[in-house]
Amino acid sequence: MNPHGRRESDPRAQHLLARFTLRFGKITGPVPVDAVARDLLGLFVMESDDIQVSGLLVPDRRYVYLNAREARESEGRRRFTLAHEIGHWVCQCDEGRAGSPEPILCRESDMASRTGGALEREANNFAASLLMPEQGVRQAAADGLDVEAAAELFGVSDIAMEWRYFNLEITDARPGRER
Amino acid sequence: MSDIPALAEEFRQAYAAGEHPDAAAFLARVPEDQRDELGRLIRAVLADEPPPDPAPETLLMVQAMRRGEPPLLELRTARGMTRDQVVSDLREELGLEPADEQRVAVYYHELETGQLPLAGIRDRVFEAVATVMGVARSSLLLQGPQGGGAGAPQAVYARAEPGTEVNLDALAALPGEPGAVDDLFTGGPG
Numbered sequence: 001m002n003p004h005g006r007r008e009s010d011p012r013a014q015h016l017l018a019r020f021t022l023r024f025g026k027i028t029g030p031v032p033v034d035a036v037a038r039d040l041l042g043l044f045v046m047e048s049d050d051i052q053v054s055g056l057l058v059p060d061r062r063y064v065y066l067n068a069r070e071a072r073e074s075e076g077r078r079r080f081t082l083a084h085e086i087g088h089w090v091c092q093c094d095e096g097r098a099g100s101p102e103p104i105l106c107r108e109s110d111m112a113s114r115t116g117g118a119l120e121r122e123a124n125n126f127a128a129s130l131l132m133p134e135q136g137v138r139q140a141a142a143d144g145l146d147v148e149a150a151a152e153l154f155g156v157s158d159i160a161m162e163w164r165y166f167n168l169e170i171t172d173a174r175p176g177r178e179r
Numbered sequence: 180m181s182d183i184p185a186l187a188e189e190f191r192q193a194y195a196a197g198e199h200p201d202a203a204a205f206l207a208r209v210p211e212d213q214r215d216e217l218g219r220l221i222r223a224v225l226a227d228e229p230p231p232d233p234a235p236e237t238l239l240m241v242q243a244m245r246r247g248e249p250p251l252l253e254l255r256t257a258r259g260m261t262r263d264q265v266v267s268d269l270r271e272e273l274g275l276e277p278a279d280e281q282r283v284a285v286y287y288h289e290l291e292t293g294q295l296p297l298a299g300i301r302d303r304v305f306e307a308v309a310t311v312m313g314v315a316r317s318s319l320l321l322q323g324p325q326g327g328g329a330g331a332p333q334a335v336y337a338r339a340e341p342g343t344e345v346n347l348d349a350l351a352a353l354p355g356e357p358g359a360v361d362d363l364f365t366g367g368p369g
Contacts, residue, residue: 023256023257023259024256024259024261025259035261038261038262038263039256039261039262040256042249042252042262042288042291042292044284044285044288053337054337055337056336056337057336057337059336061294062288062292062294085336088336092336095248096247096248096249096292097246097247097248119336123336
């Protein structure tokens with residue numbers, strides 16, 4: 001969090017994208033978040049109608065489950081959820097090197113606790129930094145793209161881009177909803 | 180009568196080329212009463228020849244293991260190969276049907292990330308993985324489960340609405356019925 005109350009970009013997301021480029025070539029268009037998860041990190045991504053959560057990471061198995069219904073409804077939300085789980089994998093699991101972390105299920109009580117809340121915010125900020133790289137977003141804004149146009153360019157939901165514009169101090173308008 | 184000196188020379192050349200030839204496999208190629216003689220020549224090769232430099236891909240995989248990362252994942256990404264590409268090539272190399280691809284993908288994921296017990300994997304699979312990766316079988320470094328293997332997941336991270344539950348058991352099942360693919364990846368050596 002910077003002195004103005006905005007979330008700064010997570011450098012680990014940029015590092016991950018650099019690693020991806022090094023191994024699989026230049027990224028053109030929206031960040032290929034599925035390929036980052038599957039091809040670079042060795043995560044197995046599945047969609048399921050049987051889960052009642054948006055997304056789920058099982059570190060020991062390197063499995064990511066995404067809510068199939070939500071995925072059908074919004075590609076932007078699906079991409080953000082997958083990037084969020086990648087955030088858990090990178091930030092809290094150290095890509096599998098951290099051993100077996102303590103169980104964390106993000107129910108209401110977990111979200112209310114300081115630890116659970118901090119981990120979720122960290123994963124959210126990582127996801128935003130991964131899908132909406134700061135340099136690219138600033139360039140889009142400098143080119144005059146509004147939130148909706150920038151969201152389309154980066155393959156995210158409008159609300160995700162609203163938060164990114166706010167956190168990068170491109171706009172002062174604080175979004176009122178969750179991503 | 181086998182040509183024992185020729186076999187010993189073949190072993191020496193393979194060893195010098197860093198291919199880590201399997202001495203037992205060479206001994207198995209000659210009648211029992213000639214194995215002592217071939218074994219003596221092979222021991223002489225091992226004693227005389229300087230140890231070969233490891234293949235670059237082996238070094239890469241050793242370094243990954245030292246960092247606590249799965250060696251096969253490191254090898255694949257270093258070669259810029261996508262997992263779908265590897266799974267598709269592996270399925271073909273093993274002579275399996277396109278319908279088997281999803282099952283192969285699950286097993287390959289477990290193999291790549293060190294979750295699959297190596298003792299259960301057929302030799303054909305190791306050969307096929309080496310071929311797909313473009314390395315010698317002897318250069319391939321694989322890792323099985325550490326610390327007791329895959330048991331119940333120790334942790335999950337869920338992006339959830341408040342009050343929701345997660346039933347991991349319902350998600351864990353492989354698609355379809357067990358068959359040839361399962362035998363290849365869990366049926367044991369041979």
